[in-house]
Amino acid sequence: MSTSQLEKMQDQVEIPEGVTVTQNKNMLLFEGPLGKTHKNFRNIPVHIEIADGKVNLKTIGEKKRDYAILHTARSIIRNICEGLIEGYTIKMKVVFAHFPITVKVEGKKVLIENYQGERAPRSTHIMGNTKVIPKGEDVILTGEVWTDITQTAANIELKT
Structure with missing residues (x-):
């Protein structure tokens, strides 16, 4: 070589x-x-x-x-x-047609409530030190490790 x-x-x-x-x-x-x-x-x-x-x-x-x-x-x-x-930030939007979806954070879990009128909330895991902040129709993910933030966003996307 x-x-x-x-x-x-x-x-x-x-x-x-x-x-x-x-x-x-x-x-x-x-x-x-x-x-x-x-x-x-x-x-x-x-x-x-x-x-x-x-x-x-x-x-x-x-x-x-x-x-x-x-x-x-x-x-x-x-x-x-x-x-x-610098940190990283991802902004996701909650979009619905009929049943209003609410997003809540409990510890290291994100709860998606009233998805398609379902009674039981859907939950997903927050990766690493990612911070998830639900603000009305927006869900803001911030953190230091890009792979953790994007995996958390993918986890939320997979549950909906």
Whole structure:
């Protein structure tokens, strides 16, 4: 394998100011102005090292799949760092034709009441540290980890 191909099989992610990243085996711990979170890379075949304010990533293999996995790991780390600095927000709209739907939050569950006139409320799980705020016809999801927010939105969508 040529040196240019080997260079493609490794990548670096700059750690932005205000975010600290520590490593515990395959677990990366992130701390930033908006909070802290962790990501387990145990099932992702990428070698991770932290040095000089950068996260160094190297693939274990040399195939296209390994190259794709490398860039997936890079994107996950970048998104977590960005979320800890700026945060993420998703706005969902509650739309109904006849039966008025109400959305409530109880602990780590979202309750969707009166969906199509059903008597029993539908419930779904809130992922991670996502905050769900129902405001009239809008449901606002905020948090630091993009995957948790989008999975919570998908959970709500699947129940309706």
